[in-house]
Amino acid sequence: MKALQLLDVGQVALLEIPVPDIKADELLIRTGATTICTSDLNDIRENPFDIAFPITMGHEGAGTVVQVGSLVQGFSIGDRVATHPVHPCGSCAACRRGWGHLCTAMEHFAINRPGTFAEYYPVRHDRARHIPDDIPFTAAALAEPISVCLEALAQACVPAQGTLLILGDGPFGVLMARLEASASSNISPVKTVLAGWQDFRLAFARDAVTLNTYGVRDPYVMLRAEADELGYDAVILAVGSAAAVRLGLSLLRPRGRFVVFSALPGETPVDLFRVHLDELAIVGACSDEDRFDDAVARLGDAELRMEELITHTFPLARHEEALALAETGHDRALKVAFAFQAGL
Ligand SMILES: [Zn+2]
Ligand SMILES: [Zn+2]
Structure with a gap:
């Protein structure tokens, strides 16, 4: 599959890599859309989170379930889902206090597990939510920013x-x-x-x-x-x-x-x-994971019309243009997305 990887500070490359394997508690998502975040741009510039390179970039994503781990219930192939990048361990001292987003052993898309700027990405099943058919993937990718x-x-x-x-x-x-x-x-x-x-x-x-x-x-x-x-x-x-x-x-x-x-x-x-x-x-206030359900509900709020915030979409192949646009905000760009043909 095609994946946009960060190889080192300032070094972004679109590579052909194997489709990731999933664990028994994970889903494999065929990416429908994924949005560029300010933090992706910071990661390219200065790697403030000490990412171990190389890594597939991107953490705001939505798409279609194409593979379901053997222990997963409640999801089927073909389901449309929004995903959340924060994967709390569930057992550390922070998690036991209910602060999953402050987990000290957290996995996170594009920091220490594969990100969403790829044709496919794995997600733990509790970090995915079903979305209604009428919500475009570009808007659903906003679940975590929301x-x-x-x-x-x-x-x-x-x-x-x-x-x-x-x-x-x-x-x-x-x-x-x-x-x-x-x-x-x-x-x-x-x-x-x-x-x-x-x-x-x-x-x-x-x-x-x-x-x-x-x-x-x-x-x-x-x-x-x-x-x-x-x-x-x-x-x-x-x-x-x-x-x-x-x-x-x-x-x-x-x-x-x-x-x-x-x-x-x-x-x-x-x-x-x-x-x-x-x-x-x-x-x-940096991150969050237990407001995910509320965020998905807001996606369905017609009055909020979240899809209006996505001003530009690009195929992954035009990543240089897309990242530059997200960085400068020229051409009246607010939120820039990568959209995938297969997912639309
Ligand atoms: Zn973000
Ligand atoms: Zn934890």
Whole structure:
């Protein structure tokens, strides 16, 4: 089969490799679609997760079951499924506390098990969910990005009628804004403000207040005007920028929550005096696995129309073009997918 592999930092190659064997508790998926994530681009650039090369890339995927392990029940050949990259071990101290996504012995697509940028990929059966026939695979590939966004929103703990500021109009910022601001969302209604630099991206955040701060000398004033007198209840960092950390913390109300969603490697200066004085909370949100069912339900929510976020699809053979487009966001690209003929 064809697989897009990361051979070393900066070295991506489309190779012909054997179709992976599956274990007794796994399914083999014929890939229908798989989306490019910001973290795939980070992996190519700097390998922050210490991936052991070579590895088949990609972690956001959906497709058709073509082989079922001998111990698996509830799945049949031909089933259409969305998959989740996080494979918790189920027995370590973190798993025993119910924190599967923080498992210390985790397997994860494209980190230490084969990823989804291939014609076929294996998945453990508990990491797959059936999807309705009317959901295209391109949208179903968003199940995991939706899961992690739901986790970040949960970490924000915004009270009903409260105010939430999302800094960054990349695919995740837009996705969070859409989930939180949608009238069909079962999260308590809050005022959602999305700040970014590109009008075309902000336009995807239907129902949210959107503010373009590009070139604005003092974005604080512009963003502060949308919060109540005390400031925002929560700010989610959806852009990897130290300046955004400073800005976000300054916009919080006392006892507000700052959610670090974007990867910002290394040390970032933070005014801890403000944290002390105003009893601020700084919390992380990176991954998630137990919001998978909720995420799959959102895929079927017609009002959310998640498929609109997939702006471009490419065959795997055009990977250079697809990765470059995802990196630059040119041509009004938001989420870029690889689609496979066999899966459509
Ligand atoms: Zn991702
Ligand atoms: Zn574990």
